[in-house]
Amino acid sequence: MNVALLGFGTVGYGVYEILRKTPDIKVSYVLDLKKHDDIEAISVTDIDPILNDKSVDTVIELIGGLQPAKKFVTAALEAGKNVVTANKFLICESFTELSKKAKEKNVYLRYTAAVGGGIPWLINLSRLSRLSPPDKISGIFNGTTNYILDSMESEKAEFDVALKAAQDLGFAEADPSADIDGLDTLRKIVISANIAFGGVFDSNDTDLFGIRRIKKADIEAAESLGLVCRLLGTAEKTESGASIFVEPAFLDKNSPFAAVKKNFNRISISTPLDENLGFYGAGAGRYPTAFTVVNDCLDIKSGSLEAYSSSFEEKCVDNSKISHKYYVRCPIADAWLSSVTEKSVGEGVITKEIPVSEMHKNAKRLLNESDELFFAEIKVGV
Ligand code: HSE
Numbered sequence: 001m002n003v004a005l006l007g008f009g010t011v012g013y014g015v016y017e018i019l020r021k022t023p024d025i026k027v028s029y030v031l032d033l034k035k036h037d038d039i040e041a042i043s044v045t046d047i048d049p050i051l052n053d054k055s056v057d058t059v060i061e062l063i064g065g066l067q068p069a070k071k072f073v074t075a076a077l078e079a080g081k082n083v084v085t086a087n088k089f090l091i092c093e094s095f096t097e098l099s100k101k102a103k104e105k106n107v108y109l110r111y112t113a114a115v116g117g118g119i120p121w122l123i124n125l126s127r128l129s130r131l132s133p134p135d136k137i138s139g140i141f142n143g144t145t146n147y148i149l150d151s152m153e154s155e156k157a158e159f160d161v162a163l164k165a166a167q168d169l170g171f172a173e174a175d176p177s178a179d180i181d182g183l184d185t186l187r188k189i190v191i192s193a194n195i196a197f198g199g200v201f202d203s204n205d206t207d208l209f210g211i212r213r214i215k216k217a218d219i220e221a222a223e224s225l226g227l228v229c230r231l232l233g234t235a236e237k238t239e240s241g242a243s244i245f246v247e248p249a250f251l252d253k254n255s256p257f258a259a260v261k262k263n264f265n266r267i268s269i270s271t272p273l274d275e276n277l278g279f280y281g282a283g284a285g286r287y288p289t290a291f292t293v294v295n296d297c298l299d300i301k302s303g304s305l306e307a308y309s310s311s312f313e314e315k316c317v318d319n320s321k322i323s324h325k326y327y328v329r330c331p332i333a334d335a336w337l338s339s340v341t342e343k344s345v346g347e348g349v350i351t352k353e354i355p356v357s358e359m360h361k362n363a364k365r366l367l368n369e370s371d372e373l374f375f376a377e378i379k380v381g382v
Pocket of ligand 1: 117141143144145171284285
């Protein structure tokens with residue numbers, strides 16, 4: 001196997017190090033913004049030499065972000081090269097287009113590291129979905145936010161200090177807004193839903209609320225209820241398609257999600273046959289992600305792969321049928337919030353059960369009046 005590596009950052013360098021010790025895989029090119037004189041591979045800043053070199057059979061894209069990654073991946077597939085990527089933004093946005101292009105060109109498109117980092121989650125999800133399509137997937141998909149929430153809870157760390165530590169450890173996205181606003185989790189749950197439910201969901205139709213506005217008072221409110229805060233992505237099958245949303249959740253201390261510390265991820269899947277399976281591991285970081293990328297290369301090399309999913313029917317998101325109780329901290333008086341409030345806790349309130357779509361719609365409205373809002377679903381017994 002003759003590989004070109006696009007991107008030489010945290011994960012890219014990890015992949016390069018592992019591949020140098022992997023028999024029968026040669027890294028011929030490294031593409032980066034700047035030239036590297038100290039590597040054995042040919043260092044380039046332009047994709048054309050890679051596309052024109054017929055001996056390169058596989059391109060590993062680890063640049064991240066939508067562009068120029070999409071342009072490069074599309075050109076590589078078009079040139080008849082396999083593509084391995086860890087780019088959840090790219091796969092979430094261009095799921096159908098890139099999957100169809102790979103099929104048309106009879107090459108592999110592998111993106112196991114895009115969801116769950118070091119956990120071979122997507123491979124197992126696609127295997128499970130063949131025999132017993134899931135009813136529900138729920139999980140901690142983002143290492144940075146889990147690191148922040150765990151540090152705020154266990155070490156009483158300030159939000160900014162915990163975020164900086166996650167950035168220094170190389171977990172966070174180049175723009176950490178994608179982590180703390182929940183977009184990274186959203187992209188991962190949408191990709192998982194596409195595979196699980198055999199269709200394609202539009203991330204713009206989902207509901208999303210991250211942890212940017214969380215304060216110590218919220219962690220303390222969860223503690224006073226005997227609960228722990230985690231950021232969850234959820235996809236649940238409905239008659240018309242699926243309910244898909246990302247939001248903080250207050251969970252029982254004995255929930256398997258509450259036990260997830262540092263940058264680790266945990267994804268649960270419920271299927272009619274296997275009531276509840278859990279997948280746990282490092283969801284971010286150089287070597288866990290790099291090993292998954294290299295394993296995708298080895299799977300291509302062994303040539304016995306099926307596509308993760310082969311159905312590209314557009315499916316609907318409907319978050320009006322799933323309801324929860326919520327913890328809401330809102331510094332302004334609001335008639336809707338009063339009408340759904342059951343009791344007070346710390347600086348916030350607990351609501352009666354309300355549909356996910358209603359909570360998110362009102363949160364958007366309230367955020368226009370005050371940037372201080374925070375909410376979390378109350379998820380006990382899970
Ligand atoms: N920023 C991501 C995370 C990297 O923290 O999980 C892995 O996708």
